[in-house]
Amino acid sequence: MADEQEQAIFEAGIKLGALYHQFVGTPVSPVTASSLEAAIEQSIGLQPYVGEIRIHLDRAAMEENMFGYSELKGTMISVNLVTRVGRACCHARMERKGDYPLMEIVDCHEEPKTADY
Amino acid sequence: MADEQEQAIFEAGIKLGALYHQFVGTPVSPVTASSLEAAIEQSIGLQPYVGEIRIHLDRAAMEENMFGYSELKGTMISVNLVTRVGRACCHARMERKGDYPLMEIVDCHEEPKTADY
């Protein structure tokens, strides 16, 4: 089971790195934030081993530039993500920590074996 | 008016280059394509001088990899875009031409002056 857990952790890291560098720089505002959240969740949700993914973009951090919009920065993005490989699960997240968008493993566990009568 | 028209053309180019390189590589499938279309339209629609923008992603070109999804390629993207600077308008598009995602100016014109009685 160790190998499945390691892979669940590895896959969680991949997804966080991927979404960060795919979407940072996208023009965004409080009005368009929900469509961007949906697109990020759905696109990363296609990648292998993603169980659940929830994205929240911090509207309050979207300061308007001279043309009235903002750009997606890492520190605006909160992610909660669960990857599953076999029965191993990894819950990871990204969250602003001071000025850094920190990616962390929240917890790993093994799903209970379903009884098959 | 020449200057406004030139700027409308320049701005149209910026938007096409921007959306291409922001979103190429995003995981996508026929199921998630419409959320990605919406996110692209809304984000690029925030940029200065964008009048109208319509994105269509070619579902038929989304071949499944070994994990059942695809990745956004330039040749999957059709864009119709109108930029407006003062009364100058530029209609530009991106469309697959053979194997190349060609960006072109479709037409430029000046909007009629509105009578102000």
Added chain:
Amino acid sequence: MADEQEQAIFEAGIKLGALYHQFVGTPVSPVTASSLEAAIEQSIGLQPYVGEIRIHLDRAAMEENMFGYSELKGTMISVNLVTRVGRACCHARMERKGDYPLMEIVDCHEEPKTADY
């Protein structure tokens, strides 16, 4: 010739939008800045109609995060770019203007016809 000039302007816009959204978010520091400048110049230099391109990244703006590096932001990037379509040339640039990375047409001209004796 009008058409060639319009296309030179359009192509300049494409390149500026492209490089911005391709490279924003890249980890960078004063030590690695020159390799990133070289990679941006060489990659955008491959695109059609690029005559000259010069990139400068503002080292002084690269504030260290908690892990000792920074990330490429639009306001760190200065670009001087010349596109050529036929005999039409467009010199465009991107440069920080307050908090905005402004893209502008600097000047357009027609190259003198070379005498062919």
Added chain:
Amino acid sequence: MADEQEQAIFEAGIKLGALYHQFVGTPVSPVTASSLEAAIEQSIGLQPYVGEIRIHLDRAAMEENMFGYSELKGTMISVNLVTRVGRACCHARMERKGDYPLMEIVDCHEEPKTADY
């Protein structure tokens, strides 16, 4: 020590996901490939916990489009990466597997404790 190993694995995943989605779509050719390799190695090398990183881009896969260049695709990229968290090391790689750019853990180990006399 388990926790350090888990984090080394997680960090390796982050780096592979990050570099993929940051650089895919970049214009590239056999002539410019080495400058792009250098920029990727140096930028990802800035991220926390990266011990070693080697990038190789497959020149043979760079088919020329109608303008004589190509674009970076995931399947062109080979990466060998070692992350270090405390004494835990994770060697991970990305490599083309059929049509998929597969990311894998190659091996994890603990570095021998240095004797301190």
